[in-house]
Amino acid sequence: MTLTRLVYASRSEFVETDRRSEIERIIASARRLNTQNDVTGFFMVTPTGFAQVLEGRPANVAETYGRIVVDPRHRDIRLLSQEPIAERRFPRWSMGLAEQDETTMFIFGLYRVTPETDLAEQPADALVDLAGELASRPA
């Protein structure tokens, strides 16, 4: 089966007070839709932005990305990479989630991502590795 992996970054666009509920809403619909579409991946949230890894069949990933780019809850969406992959890196995640907070700050820091870092300036491979690191941390 042909598989592709897409990585993008964007800036979040919601008011601080609604942050928690907005993230919960995004992740809930992402997991529901991704389960339907056999898309897996990981979603990283910093105080200013998002980075997301999407894996699946090319048509399903393209359709999902098409939904994501028109969502008004973020802006400055930048496609960082899209390439064929031999196997999924996040096979068990309909969409993993990690927020940059006190518990994850150290892991983000290993990849030189501070709360001020522009995620769109990071190499896609580094973001995938960071996501892998965050996905394998003890619950």
Ligand SMILES: Cc1cc2nc3c(=O)[nH]c(=O)nc-3n(C[C@H](O)[C@H](O)[C@H](O)COP(=O)(O)O)c2cc1C
């Ligand atoms: C940061 C961000 C990440 C998203 N991730 C996904 C995703 O992984 N899969 C997906 O199908 N839609 C994703 N979306 C799109 C929306 O969740 C979706 O289009 C929207 O919630 C409409 O679905 P609903 O009205 O049924 O909730 C994302 C949107 C944003 C802003």
